[in-house]
Amino acid sequence: MKAEKDKVVAVAYTLKVDDGESGQELFETVSEESPFYFLFGHQNVLPKFEEALAGKEVGETFSVFIDFENGYGDYDDSKKVIIPKANFKEEGKKNRDLLKVGSVIPMQDDKGNQMRGEITKVDYLGVHMDFNPPLAGYDLYFEGKVMAIREAEQVEIEHGHVHGPDGHHHH
Numbered sequence: 343m344k345a346e347k348d349k350v351v352a353v354a355y356t357l358k359v360d361d362g363e364s365g366q367e368l369f370e371t372v373s374e375e376s377p378f379y380f381l382f383g384h385q386n387v388l389p390k391f392e393e394a395l396a397g398k399e400v401g402e403t404f405s406v407f408i409d410f411e412n413g414y415g416d417y418d419d420s421k422k423v424i425i426p427k428a429n430f431k432e433e434g435k436k437n438r439d440l441l442k443v444g445s446v447i448p449m450q451d452d453k454g455n456q457m458r459g460e461i462t463k464v465d466y467l468g469v470h471m472d473f474n475p476p477l478a479g480y481d482l483y484f485e486g487k488v489m490a491i492r493e494a495e496q497v498e499i500e501h502g503h504v505h506g507p508d509g510h511h512h513h
């Protein structure tokens with residue numbers, strides 16, 4: 343079976359990243375023991391990543407370089423904002439625990455788009471948040487191996503995403 347649209351593909355890989363200044367650094371390792379499963383052909387992964395896997399069979403290796411423009415885009419300073427602390431209060435006391443450097447918080451912009459922001463600082467000005475994707479501005483180097491391929495369940499194709507290794511995860 344080959345990796346192609348409407349197949350569930352499991353891959354193990356390492357991802358090295360390079361911001362153009364400090365050289366390559368290891369960002370992520372996905373082991374062969376617990377590979378990453380995704381539904382091929384449904385925009386769940388970067389298009390270039392999928393291109394590199396297209397037609398591969400179980401046991402085959404792949405390596406792909408994706409420059410930042412084809413990855414997560416350039417780093418955008420305008421996506422760094424300061425939000426008044428008061429904006430975090432309405433949902434109750436518990437949110438205080440979230441106001442820590444490093445916390446990633448899902449929010450909506452004024453057009454209703456979902457976005458995730460990381461808190462980079464909290465000071466008298468408010469909560470400093472960065473809405474850039476974590477890998478914005480980085481070139482990406484993937485090296486990996488196809489671990490498994492199976493037919494997707496109909497419900498997975500309808501939802502556009504994988505429901506776990508055996509396809510029977512309900513949500």
Ligand SMILES: [Zn+2]
Nearest residue numbers: 501503505513
């Ligand atoms: Zn689903």
